[in-house]
Amino acid sequence: MSTAIEKVKTEADKAKGRLLRTFESVPDDKLSFSPGGEAKTALQIVEHAGGSNLFFSRWIAGTAAPNPEEAKKHQDESHVQTRIEALQLIEESHRALLASLDGISDATLEDDRESPFGVWKLRDVIYLPILHYHGHASQIDYLQTIWGDMDWHM
Numbered sequence: 001m002s003t004a005i006e007k008v009k010t011e012a013d014k015a016k017g018r019l020l021r022t023f024e025s026v027p028d029d030k031l032s033f034s035p036g037g038e039a040k041t042a043l044q045i046v047e048h049a050g051g052s053n054l055f056f057s058r059w060i061a062g063t064a065a066p067n068p069e070e071a072k073k074h075q076d077e078s079h080v081q082t083r084i085e086a087l088q089l090i091e092e093s094h095r096a097l098l099a100s101l102d103g104i105s106d107a108t109l110e111d112d113r114e115s116p117f118g119v120w121k122l123r124d125v126i127y128l129p130i131l132h133y134h135g136h137a138s139q140i141d142y143l144q145t146i147w148g149d150m151d152w153h154m
Contacts, residue, residue, distance in 0.1 A: 002106040008126045009101050015133035016094050018154055019049060022140045023086070025153040031083060035146050042140050046090060047080040049136045053093030056129045057100040059115055060122065097129055 026042045034041050040048070080086045109123040141153065 004106065004109070005101055005104060005126070008130070009098055011127075011130045012094070012097060012101075012133070015130045015137075016090065019046070019133045019137040019140070020087070020090065022137045022144075022153045023083075025149070025151070026140065026144065028083070030143075030147055033143065033147065035143070040139070042143055043080055043083070043086055044078060045136050045139050045143075046086040047078065049133060050080075050086070050089035050093040052132055053090070053097045053129060056125075056132070057093070057096040059113055059125055060097075060100040061103055062111070062113060101126065 023042060023046050031043045032041045080089060104122065104126070109121070109126075111122045112119050113122050113125050115125075137154075144151075144153070
């Protein structure tokens with residue numbers, strides 16, 4: 001395994017940890033809190049992160065990625081109803097993400113990967129799950145400030 005890929009796996013573990021620490025600090029009575037309108041709840045944000053890990057896994061592996069309509073349908077349907085289900089989805093999808101990273105090498109980093117977002121170099125795709133985790137951890141951090149939780153949960 002290349003040093004670059006090992007670094008990505010380490011950073012993905014750290015980013016997942018940040019998301020989980022932030023999510024674990026959400027009180028049970030706030031798991032389904034939405035500030036209004038179409039705004040996502042903490043449960044929906046974590047569900048989205050887990051589902052996206054499965055997409056990222058397929059994208060990294062070079063297997064068929066869902067088309068935009070399929071991704072939108074999944075996004076519109078809530079399948080996770082409890083904290084335990086959300087945590088299980090993150091753990092299962094993170095294992096799939098790490099397995100997809102195990103399946104690549106330095107020699108494949110310049111390969112192209114097609115997606116609904118166009119063609120990307122694999123060397124760029126492998127960093128997206130890390131950014132994705134951090135972005136959604138920040139969304140949950142923001143939700144917490146709305147209900148008055150000003151503590152750092154990183």
